[in-house]
Amino acid sequence: MIAADLVVRNASELCTMNGPAGGGEAAAGIVRDGALAAREGTIVWAGETSDLAARVELLPGAEVIDASGQVVTPGLIDPHTHLVFAGDRAGEFAARCRGAGYLEIAHAGGGIRATVEATRAASEPELLRLASARAERLLRQGVTTCEVKTGYGLSVAAELRLLRVIGALAETTPLEIVPTLLALHAPPEAGAARDAFVARMAEELLPAARGRCRMLDAFLEEGAFTAAEVRRLFDAGRRAGFVLRLHADQLSAGGGAELAAEYGAASADHLEQLSAAGIAALARAGTAAVLAPVSTWVLRLPRYAPARALLDAGATVALATNMNPGSAPTENVALTLGAA
Ligand SMILES: [Zn+2]
Known part of the structure; x- marks a missing residue:
């Protein structure tokens, strides 16, 4: 016995x-x-x-x-979140309900840039307090491991500050926290040289962040960053030993999944506009498809990621809340599973 x-x-x-x-x-x-x-x-x-x-x-x-x-069940894993931020963007939800699109909202000063302003204005203890409350809500639903991205800094110093907050969160929550450096999230202010921004992120931020996180992420999208810019970051990231991830093919089909697969990325995330070639590439490379159906819903995108086709092709599919103030302002895991 x-x-x-x-x-x-x-x-x-x-x-x-x-x-x-x-x-x-x-x-x-x-x-x-x-x-x-x-x-x-x-x-x-x-x-x-x-x-x-x-x-x-x-x-x-x-x-x-x-x-x-x-x-x-064993503890659940939320593999894609943006838990550390200040402010809220409920007004954008109303704008979307009136028919405004993601890029239109971004061009009007909303979107990621609005969260960057609010996050920069908040102190580190305040950011930790806000993130801890979100982590607690995930924990209560059975999540025991949670990925948390930076990305609302948009400068070397501000991104390192977010990594410090994520580190403090890891020390104070019972959740296992996996930090990701989202080095290319939104392009620099109008007039600032994009090349110089990408170069700073690749050449200054990566070495400074290396001891504090293993994962590196970028947003490849019309209105965000181009494939050439992502390649520049990924080349530097790979040399520095980062595990790569990519926000890909969410609003437009940009070959993001193929690029992620080519670099042997751990994951390609979102994928609403994923092509047949992209599905095959992810399955071949063993790059996980991380899907966030609640944001598909909130953004009122015309189609969901092709989860069934990914599974049928032998790809690994994971689900995430993508908790963030714009496209998925909720930690509701059941909502994610239900939408999936
Ligand atoms: Zn994201």
Whole structure:
């Protein structure tokens, strides 16, 4: 008999994650009417509830939890968030409902730039307080690992400041925080030389950030950054040993997925406008497709990312809240899963 001080039983579905690798539900290793037993914080047995009594012996004072009608799963991972920011952009939601588009709002001074202003005006303790509340809401929904991007700095110093806040968040929340340096998020103010901006990010920011985060990200999009600019950053990032990620093919088909695959990026994110060639490239390269259906919805984009086609092609598909003040102002994981 296996001795346990904690037992969870009668779960409608127990996700063991030990099923066969590859796309599809089988990988989750789901046990119907499942149970698990733990001792001193370590899982010592998992199986069907009907086998529990024959296999597991309860230690004196053991806790028994009835999970009838519920799913028991390892902690969820939110692989794409922008948790650290100040201000809100609810007014843009109203503008979109009146028919304004993403780029139109950005050109009118809204969008990412509005959040950059509010974030620059907030102190580090205030940014930490705001981000901690958002992290807490994710934690309550079962998220235990959360990726958090910079990107509302738009200068070397301001981006490093956001990395410090993310570092402070990692130290104060029970969540496992994975920081990402979103070095190219919005192009510089009108008149500022784009080349000089990209060069500063690639040559000054990357070395300064290297000790504080492993992931590097960029926004390849009409109105954001071009493929040539992303390549310049990625070349420098690869040399410095960063793991690459890319906001790709969200508003327009820009070959972002193909570029991410070519660089062996860990993920290409968004992908509403993903082409057939892009699907094949992601599947071939093993670059995960991170989809954020709530932002597709909030932005009223004409189509969702082709999740079914990605899965059928053998690509890895992950879901994210993409929590941010513009296109997904919510930490609601259930909403993300429902939309997916
Ligand atoms: Zn994003």
